[in-house]
């Protein structure tokens with residue numbers, strides 16, 4: 001099957017669904033001179049200036065809340081009442097800075113926001129290498145004559161009717177299920193990495209023979225580096241050098257008779273599907289609500305983007321997850337404790353496991369906890385949170401996900 005489609009991007013690197021344990025009722029009586037409620041502030045640019053900018057941030061801004069290690073319980077409990085106690089907003093601001101910079105028009109990174117965020121055409125992240133350019137195509141992809149020189153989305157197969165994960169995908173990680181939208185179209189998933197990560201995958205530490213893009217390379221890498229993969233990290237200042245960036249985007253096929261394309265970031269592509277087979281899935285909802293400070297920041301960021309009439313003002317941040325040691329709340333809560341918030345999924349990418357705990361059949365509904373299972377080809381050596389090296393054994397990529405012991 002080949003046909004034209006117009007596709008629209010649903011959120012991006014920053015995936016969805018913030019998980020917050022239910023808030024405890026606020027029992028404290030308000031004193032008459034109570035301070036005004038705390039409102040977190042958008043930090044629009046990683047260099048500290050107060051306008052939207054094209055700098056892809058390397059690191060979060062100051063976050064005094066991180067110093068408070070005693071009794072730290074993630075985002076459980078009452079929302080913060082001061083900037084000092086607000087541990088999450090620096091992460092959320094970085095997520096927004098990243099979203100904006102990555103969605104700047106690739107041809108206009110030197111242009112001011114009014115141009116860079118409204119010009120049509122490829123965005124910065126769409127110039128990054130695709131996964132298939134590093135790991136090779138699936139054994140079978142449909143050849144498409146490039147009459148109109150459009151980007152091609154390939155859904156590749158193994159030649160026996162099974163889809164493969166090398167190219168674009170329509171099956172979700174962990175569950176191998178599709179997400180079918182209100183119009184009956186399947187959601188498509190695209191993965192890219194920045195050049196810094198691509199270099200590491202091709203030749204970690206400059207060693208081409210240890211390339212993580214082949215089985216043999218990974219074997220050699222494991223022999224020389226028993227500690228596992230260690231992707232290039234970023235500088236520890238907000239506008240410093242970037243580290244490795246992996247992007248997974250989900251796209252909807254828009255139907256102009258039912259959808260309003262002006263509400264989405266869209267591109268025209270050629271969709272080339274090999275080994276298509278369809279089963280209907282139920283409609284999906286986001287299971288977790290957005291954390292209060294994240295919602296407040298969203299209003300500020302969306303207003304800034306909306307005032308430029310940028311289509312990205314229609315998008316919102318659902319949550320930002322980061323590694324942290326969380327003390328279990330009382331009563332103990334079974335969610336994974338190695339990240340804040342403990343659970344986070346993107347509703348369009350991990351639709352069916354949003355509320356799976358660590359003992360769920362497909363892995364936990366937490367980016368960090370699930371990606372923690374990623375290994376190199378021996379199934380043991382750490383792949384440093386990336387499932388990409390697993391593509392060298394595509395058939396078992398998803399089968400490798402194991403639940404916590």
Ligand code: HEC
Pocket residue numbers: 013014015016165169171172173174191246247248344345346350353362363364365366367368370371385386387388397398401
């Ligand atoms: C239950 C397990 C699971 C959860 C939860 C999960 N992922 Fe993944 N993710 C995977 C697997 C497996 C792949 C590789 C297969 C694929 O890309 O379809 C993957 C792929 C990715 C990729 C592409 C690069 C790579 O490493 O393969 C990104 C980026 C990504 N996930 C980000 C996230 C983010 C952000 C979240 C949380 C919002 C998340 N993931 C939650 C299992 C998971």
